[in-house]
Amino acid sequence: MITFTQNLQIIPINFYLVFCAILFCIGVTGVLIKRNALTILMSIELMINSVNLLLAAFSAYMNDPAGQIFVFFIMVVAAAEVAIGLSIIVVIYRTTGSIDIDVLNKLKW
Amino acid sequence: MTFSSYLFYFLSILAIYSAVMMLISKKPIHSVLYLTLTFFSIAGHYILLNAQFLAIVHIIVYAGAIMVLFLFTVMLLNLNTEEHSPKPVFVKLIAILTGGLLMIVFIGIFRGYDLAVFQDPALSQIGLVKNLGKVLYKEYLLPFELSSILFLTAMVGAVLLGKNEQI
Numbered sequence: 001m002i003t004f005t006q007n008l009q010i011i012p013i014n015f016y017l018v019f020c021a022i023l024f025c026i027g028v029t030g031v032l033i034k035r036n037a038l039t040i041l042m043s044i045e046l047m048i049n050s051v052n053l054l055l056a057a058f059s060a061y062m063n064d065p066a067g068q069i070f071v072f073f074i075m076v077v078a079a080a081e082v083a084i085g086l087s088i089i090v091v092i093y094r095t096t097g098s099i100d101i102d103v104l105n106k107l108k109w
Numbered sequence: 110m111t112f113s114s115y116l117f118y119f120l121s122i123l124a125i126y127s128a129v130m131m132l133i134s135k136k137p138i139h140s141v142l143y144l145t146l147t148f149f150s151i152a153g154h155y156i157l158l159n160a161q162f163l164a165i166v167h168i169i170v171y172a173g174a175i176m177v178l179f180l181f182t183v184m185l186l187n188l189n190t191e192e193h194s195p196k197p198v199f200v201k202l203i204a205i206l207t208g209g210l211l212m213i214v215f216i217g218i219f220r221g222y223d224l225a226v227f228q229d230p231a232l233s234q235i236g237l238v239k240n241l242g243k244v245l246y247k248e249y250l251l252p253f254e255l256s257s258i259l260f261l262t263a264m265v266g267a268v269l270l271g272k273n274e275q276i
Contacts (some may be wrong), residue, residue, distance in 0.1 A: 010229050011117050011157075012176045012221060019121045021215035023147075026128045029208030033201045038137050038188065042144050042179065046128055049151055049171070060158040060230040062269070065244045068163055068236060075170050076256045080263035086182050087270040094273070095188050 016057040023050035037092065037099040041085050048078050113231065116157060124150040136190070137183050145176045160236030 003034025023046060030043030052071045089099055096103045134140050148171045155164035181183040182188070196204075234240055245253060 001142045010227075010231075011114055013224055013227065015117065015121075015223060017219040017222065018216055021212055021219065022125055023128060025208045025212035025215070026125070026132065028211055029204055031130065032204030032207060032232055033196060035196055036137060036188075038179065038183065039131075039140055041194065042131065042140060045171075045175065046131070046144065047147065053151055053154055056155060056160050056163055056236075057158055057230075060160060060233050060236060061224060061227040063228040063233050063235060067237040068160055068241060069245055069249050070162055072166060072241075073249075073252060073256060075166060077259065079170055079174060080259055081261050082178060083258075083267045084270070086178055087267040089182065090186065091270050093188075099186070099188065 013057065013061050016054060020050040020054040020057075023047075023053075035100050035102060037089050037101050041082070041089070045078065045082070048074065054072065113157060116153070120150045120153045120157070137188055138180070140185060141176060141179045144179075145154075145172055148172050148176065155236075158230045158236065159233055162236060162238045162241045 014052055027043045027047035027050065030046065031040050034040050034043065039045070055067050055074075056071050057072070059065065093099050124147050127150070128141045131143040131147065134143060148167065152164045152167045152172075155167055158255075163242045195201075
């Protein structure tokens with residue numbers, strides 16, 4: 001389908017794999033090192049975005065539109081999730097006066 | 110090295126740099142702004158993949174709606190202060206170690222991977238609005254309509270949580 005000389009000009013799919021893996025791991029590290037609930041939500045958004053980009057990359061390389069449709073639906077769900085998550089953070093701030101997640105340790109019991 | 114690969118490296122380094130700065134910066138508002146920069150460079154990646162519909166939707170939804178919501182929350186709650194009690198250095202080191210180990214595992218998995226047959230993304234036409242619209246309204250019509258119910262539910266939930274009275 002594609003000859004070798006053409007192949008040299010195209011960015012390999014491995015580059016996207018490594019780039020998205022690095023972004024995902026930065027998101028995981030952010031969830032682990034931060035105490036601020038807002039920053040944790042932002043790190044989760046970063047993880048969602050890295051997976052989205054990888055799905056779109058595979059869709060473009062395999063010439064299959066289903067992947068990009070799924071990315072669109074993931075964006076829809078992420079928008080709804082952020083609206084709910086931020087309103088939960090606002091409620092937590094109203095009740096406890098802080099958005100430090102260690103305040104919520106009573107949820108463990 | 111072609112122009113598109115230079116662009117790829119530039120956008121990747123910009124995205125990783127601003128993602129790391131999001132974690133390092135102390136004030137939440139700086140984190141929000143760096144995350145917006147990351148989202149813009151990811152939109153550049155979508156354009157590089159010739160997925161123009163996704164690039165525009167990404168800018169509208171993430172940079173336009175979600176980051177404005179974050180900024181609004183930071184300013185409304187007056188949260189723009191440094192963390193009062195950050196986690197101890199020991200815990201931070203272990204967290205960074207965990208993230209690095211996860212990255213090593215991912216790169217080890219993906220190292221030998223290659224697609225046998227693939228299409229040049231610059232030539233593929235599937236990311237254009239015309240083609241994606243046809244697929245979306247023919248094959249994925251039911252999920253598209255169901256997502257509107259999801260949005261309605263999320264909106265009702267957000268309003269209910271935001272009301273300042275006992276439920």
